[in-house]
Amino acid sequence: METLDYLLPQVWFGILALFLFLYVMLDGFDLGVGILSLTSSTEERRSILMTSLSNIWDANETWLVLMGGSLFGAFPLAYSTILTALHIPIFIMIFGFIFRGVAFEFREQSRRKFFWNIAFGAGSFLAALGQGFALGGVLEGIQVDAAGHFIGASWDWLNWRTILVALTLIQGYVLIGSTYLIWKTEGELQQTHYRTAKLAAITTLIGAILITIATPIFYESARTRLFSQPLVYLFALIPLLGVILIGLLLRSLDKKSDRMPFIWTILLFLLTFIGLALVVFPYIIPPTIPIYQAAADPSSMVVMIIFVGALIPVMLFYNIYQYVVFRGKVTAGSYGE
Amino acid sequence: MDFLSDTVVLSRMQFALTAIFHMLWPVLTTGMGIYLVIVEGLWLKTRNKDYYYHARFWSKFYVLNFGIGVASGIPMEFQFGTNWAPLSEAIGNFFGSVIGFEASWAFMLEAAFLGIMVFGWERVNPVIHYIATILVAFGANLSTFWILSANSWLQTPAGVELVDGVFVVKDYFKAIFNPFMLNSFLHMFFATLETSLFVIGGISAWYILNKRHPEFFAKSFKIILIAVIAVAPLQLYIGHLSGEQVYHYQPTKLAAMEAQWETTPAGQPADWSLLAIPDNKAERNSWEITVPNALGYILEFKKELSEPVQGLKEWKPEDRPRLVGLIYYAFRIMIAIGFYFAGLMLITVLQWLRGKLSAENIAQQKWLMMGWILSAPLGYIAVEAGWTVRCVGRQPWTVYGQIRTVDAVSNLPPGDVLGTLIAFATVYTFLFFAALYFGSRIIRKGPNFDLPIPGVEEQPALDTTPGEFQPDERPVEAQQ
Numbered sequence: 001m002e003t004l005d006y007l008l009p010q011v012w013f014g015i016l017a018l019f020l021f022l023y024v025m026l027d028g029f030d031l032g033v034g035i036l037s038l039t040s041s042t043e044e045r046r047s048i049l050m051t052s053l054s055n056i057w058d059a060n061e062t063w064l065v066l067m068g069g070s071l072f073g074a075f076p077l078a079y080s081t082i083l084t085a086l087h088i089p090i091f092i093m094i095f096g097f098i099f100r101g102v103a104f105e106f107r108e109q110s111r112r113k114f115f116w117n118i119a120f121g122a123g124s125f126l127a128a129l130g131q132g133f134a135l136g137g138v139l140e141g142i143q144v145d146a147a148g149h150f151i152g153a154s155w156d157w158l159n160w161r162t163i164l165v166a167l168t169l170i171q172g173y174v175l176i177g178s179t180y181l182i183w184k185t186e187g188e189l190q191q192t193h194y195r196t197a198k199l200a201a202i203t204t205l206i207g208a209i210l211i212t213i214a215t216p217i218f219y220e221s222a223r224t225r226l227f228s229q230p231l232v233y234l235f236a237l238i239p240l241l242g243v244i245l246i247g248l249l250l251r252s253l254d255k256k257s258d259r260m261p262f263i264w265t266i267l268l269f270l271l272t273f274i275g276l277a278l279v280v281f282p283y284i285i286p287p288t289i290p291i292y293q294a295a296a297d298p299s300s301m302v303v304m305i306i307f308v309g310a311l312i313p314v315m316l317f318y319n320i321y322q323y324v325v326f327r328g329k330v331t332a333g334s335y336g337e
Numbered sequence: 338m339d340f341l342s343d344t345v346v347l348s349r350m351q352f353a354l355t356a357i358f359h360m361l362w363p364v365l366t367t368g369m370g371i372y373l374v375i376v377e378g379l380w381l382k383t384r385n386k387d388y389y390y391h392a393r394f395w396s397k398f399y400v401l402n403f404g405i406g407v408a409s410g411i412p413m414e415f416q417f418g419t420n421w422a423p424l425s426e427a428i429g430n431f432f433g434s435v436i437g438f439e440a441s442w443a444f445m446l447e448a449a450f451l452g453i454m455v456f457g458w459e460r461v462n463p464v465i466h467y468i469a470t471i472l473v474a475f476g477a478n479l480s481t482f483w484i485l486s487a488n489s490w491l492q493t494p495a496g497v498e499l500v501d502g503v504f505v506v507k508d509y510f511k512a513i514f515n516p517f518m519l520n521s522f523l524h525m526f527f528a529t530l531e532t533s534l535f536v537i538g539g540i541s542a543w544y545i546l547n548k549r550h551p552e553f554f555a556k557s558f559k560i561i562l563i564a565v566i567a568v569a570p571l572q573l574y575i576g577h578l579s580g581e582q583v584y585h586y587q588p589t590k591l592a593a594m595e596a597q598w599e600t601t602p603a604g605q606p607a608d609w610s611l612l613a614i615p616d617n618k619a620e621r622n623s624w625e626i627t628v629p630n631a632l633g634y635i636l637e638f639k640k641e642l643s644e645p646v647q648g649l650k651e652w653k654p655e656d657r658p659r660l661v662g663l664i665y666y667a668f669r670i671m672i673a674i675g676f677y678f679a680g681l682m683l684i685t686v687l688q689w690l691r692g693k694l695s696a697e698n699i700a701q702q703k704w705l706m707m708g709w710i711l712s713a714p715l716g717y718i719a720v721e722a723g724w725t726v727r728c729v730g731r732q733p734w735t736v737y738g739q740i741r742t743v744d745a746v747s748n749l750p751p752g753d754v755l756g757t758l759i760a761f762a763t764v765y766t767f768l769f770f771a772a773l774y775f776g777s778r779i780i781r782k783g784p785n786f787d788l789p790i791p792g793v794e795e796q797p798a799l800d801t802t803p804g805e806f807q808p809d810e811r812p813v814e815a816q817q
Contacts, residue, residue: 055452058407062440062448068414069436076429076503083418084747090419091757094412095764101408102768105401109775150422154753297505300430307434308441315441318449325453325460 008301009291012074013281015309016067021273023063025176025266030060032177034100034124035170036196037117045189046117052184052330054104059319061097066308066315073304077148077294078284085142085150086134086157093130099123128173132166133157138280139165141219141287148289161214168207175200176269179261186329197261198253205246208272212239215279221287222279231278238275245271347754348420348746351761353728355412357721358765362406364720367481367526368533369399370474373454375560377470381463386790387556392470393458394784395537395557398776400455405772407448409765420754424735424745431497431506432487435513439483447476463792478526485525489517491736492727493586499739516586517579524579527572528723531678532716534561534568539713540780542706549783551700558709559694562685569679576675583730584636587737588647589657590730593664595632596622599648606640607632612669615661620650658732667725674719681708 033049040046072079083090100123107116137157145151178197182190216223226235245268252260284291295301340346373392380388414436417425425433453461453469461469496511497504506512538561544554583591592598596615601607609632613625633640649657658664685705688694693702700706731737735745 055456058403059445059448059452061407061411062444065411065414065444066437066440068418069433069438069440072414072417072425072429072433073435073437074433076426076433079418079429079433080422080425080747083415084422084749087419087747087749087753087757090415091760094415095760097411098408098764098768101411102404102771105404106771106775109401109778150748154750296433297430297503299506299509300434303506303509304434304437308437311441311445315445315449318446322449322452325457 004298005295006292008298008305009075009295010282011305011309012070012295012301013284013291015305015312016070016074017273017277018312019063019067019070021270023060023067024273025269026056026060026063028173028269029176029180029262030057031100031124031128032173032175033181034120034177035128035174036177036181036193038121038125039196043113046113048185048189048330048332049181050104050107050120051332052181055326056322057104058101059322061101070304070308073308074296074301075284075291075294076296077289078291081142081144081148081150081285081289081294082138085152086137088154089130089133089137089157091130092133093127096123096126096128096130100127125170128170129166132169133162135169136162136165138286139215139219139222139276141221142285144285144288148285148293161211161218164207164210164214168204168211171200171204171207172269172272175204176262176265179265183259183262184330186331194253194256194261198250201246201249201253208242219287221283225279234278235275238271241271242268341755342751344749344751344754345743345746347751347758348749349742351420351754351758352416354758354761354765355409355416356724356728358761358769359406359409359413360720360724361717361769362402362409363477363480364529364532364717365402365536366399366406367474367477368529368531369395369402369537370470370477371530372533372537372560372564373399374471374474375564376557377467379560381467387553389790390553390784390786390788391557393788396455397779398536400451401772401776401779403451405768409768412761420747420749421735421745422747424740427503427740427745428491428736430504431490431509431512434506435483435487435490439480439487443476443480443483445476446479447473450476458791459789466791478529481525481529482522485522486513486515486518488727489521490515492521492731493517494736494739504736517582520575520579520582524572524575524723527568527575528716528720531565531568531572532720534565535678535709535712535716537561538565539710542709543780544783545700546703546706546710548700552696553784555694555696555699558699562682562689565678565682566686569675569682573675573679576672581636584644584646587731589649589652590664590726592647592649592651593658593661593730594668594726595646596625596661596665597646597648598622598650600651601632601642601646601648603643603645604641606630607642607646609635610665613665615665617659617661655733658730660729660732664726664730667722667729671719671722671726674715674722677715678712681712684708 030053033053037046037049040049068079099119103116103120103123107113107120110116134157140157140159140162142150143152143156175197178193178200181193182197185193216226226232245264249261249264249268252264280286282290282292284294296304340350373396376388376391376395379385380392417432417436450469450472453466454473457466457469490512493516494504494512495515496506496508496513498507499505537557541554541558541561545551545558580591580594583594596610596613597607598621606629608627608629610622611626611628613622615621616623630640632646633642636646637643649661685694688702688705692698693705733741733743735742
């Protein structure tokens with residue numbers, strides 16, 4: 001029983017990390033394209049951008065819904081405390097989602113598209129900003145009592161470090177959005193996004209360096225963890241691999257490769273994600289509540305492994321099938337009819 | 338204006354507002370999904386291109402609704418954590434896992450195949466497309482199943498044990514199929530279907546009345562009518578069963594629904610109140626019209642009650658719902674609409690049997706068509722009214738008999754909740770009118786008959802039915 005009490009929360013931490021990673025990768029490019037649309041010079045370009053997302057945006061967003069529902073079921077305490085503590089960033093994200101979500105269809109129907117263009121672009125930006133602040137807030141740590149209930153204040157999550165995290169995440173989304181567009185478009189539009197990708201790669205790199213330096217300086221718990229044996233070697237490896245990946249990414253951009261920039265960016269996201277997960281683990285409400293304390297009853301975790309976990313391959317299968325059906329370059333903004 | 342500084346009241350208002358708004362959109366998509374499966378199936382079977390254009394036309398409403406449904410659904414999921422943290426912690430073992438099932442079983446299925454259903458006509462063959470349409474409808478209705486299971490569990494919690502303030506699931510099967518579950522799911526399933534049917538029927542009637550593509554829309558009108566013949570009476574019956582369940586399991590709600598202040602013991606008849614002005618302070622109805630002895634017939638189809646109907650005065654004021662008038666009238670509005678639907682169906686069937694719905698006569702049925710146009714928004718009102726009865730009537734409990742609403746709320750500063758409440762109210766009001774505007778624009782524009790029909794070139798190759806004998810009509814010279 002004892003091993004089960006440890007194993008089940010770890011399995012669920014892994015599954016949630018997978019959901020969150022899939023979300024950050026998929027909706028990351030989705031939101032990134034949205035933010036990039038703010039700089040589009042013509043309606044035609046914007047139409048192509050939105051068409052490249054039209055069939056997948058809600059499936060991409062559903063990974064977050066899945067991750068939220070699973071967090072609710074697997075770690076009810078973490079779901080309650082984190083969302084209460086970060087309710088302002090969460091609502092920023094939610095209102096961003098609302099505007100960008102309805103913009104797809106409303107823009108298509110409307111004659112004067114200006115408002116919905118802004119709703120789409122600014123909504124995407126707001127959603128990314130809210131997520132960045134939420135991520136920053138979690139890394140910063142949440143004030144709780146012994147039972148794990150939130151006792152902090154509404155604006156605890158806001159300081160220069162979380163602003164830095166939020167801006168870096170937005171840059172990361174712009175980067176993955178640009179590389180997605182390199183993959184999905186051609187001609188002039190593709191050329192533009194080779195440039196935006198390069199710019200975003202550099203700004204993301206600067207943000208990542210600053211965060212990497214700031215983390216051990218300002219967070220005591222992260223410091224002890226980062227410099228503990230033998231994890232220190234693993235943590236030393238991550239920035240090194242990161243620099244290599246950035247190099248490969250920039251080279252593929254210079255060589256005007258079609259797909260490699262997107263793939264290198266995904267690997268870069270994965271690496272960052274593993275790094276952050278290792279810093280946080282085994283805490284789910286940093287810096288005090290470990291996954292074992294926040295976990296649901298073992299019976300619920302087992303049932304959820306059967307009913308949610310077993311569906312992961314199926315969900316991945318039909319999501320991939322969707323990408324296969326809509327493979328190829330998007331050349332014109334054709335939405336529905 | 339005390340409520341402006343009361344986090345409980347503000348959080349309840351926010352949940353009510355976001356739920357009421359969210360409900361408007363999936364109601365149509367879940368029901369219309371089934372209609373789309375029917376018309377696309379008819380197209381594949383008959384190869385009559387009208388059915389194909391029906392699938393294309395109505396799916397425009399589907400996408401419009403779906404987008405707002407997703408956008409307004411995400412706040413619902415996160416609100417449990419932001420505004421109802423103590424509740425979430427207590428019920429997470431069961432309720433949270435059900436939300437997880439809903440996302441993994443239902444949402445993902447619908448979201449992934451919706452892309453193919455809407456944009457994939459040219460990219461996949463018609464059979465794969467049809468499978469996508471079926472999976473979208475199935476996914477949408479599966480989410481009704483899970484969310485009704487979760488909500489029913491709040492009404493009649495079962496299969497769990499309260500350990501240190503947290504519900505631990507002892508029996509998942511009992512918890513998922515809790516006493517309210519099956520009936521509530523069926524009631525909601527038919528509610529979404531019936532609402533969608535009358536929306537489609539109402540819009541079709543509008544086209545028929547305005548003589549725009551009347552033959553085309555007579556087709557959808559007939560499909561709807563046939564479906565409604567089954568659905569409208571069935572829904573009344575399932576509604577009755579749901580009422581019976583409330584009578585057994587939630588006496589405080591039943592007392593509020595019927596504005597009964599005094600208890601009627603078992604074995605006696607009771608009057609049914611048709612209209613009343615309930616007075617919470619005086620604990621009686623200050624005015625009412627009653628139908629003598631009718632309550633027994635309504636609840637049990639017989640005069641004498643076999644169980645007592647407890648009056649509101651049986652409970653202390655803090656243990657019973659306070660908004661008696663709202664619950665009482667919401668219930669009556671829902672029922673009135675249910676009977677309007679059934680009555681409209683009967684009259685329409687009558688006219689059909691008299692041959693008044695034939696192609697040349699149907700546009701002359703002015704009043705009948707007006708009745709159908711009027712019915713388009715009514716389903717929504719009935720659904721919202723029904724949920725008002727269900728959730729306001731459950732008060733003061735969030736988990737009936739177990740967790741009070743006042744103990745379920747996150748301890749947020751009232752100003753924060755007021756801020757998000759105002760933001761939701763503003764944004765949702767705007768989106769509501771935007772959706773009406775764009776929806777009516779789709780209606781004014783009408784179906785697009787220029788869309789390419791997929792698979793048309795390959796059609797002879799696909800045709801495996803034995804062909805009729807076709808005489809060679811070439812000139813005789815050419816045959817030789």
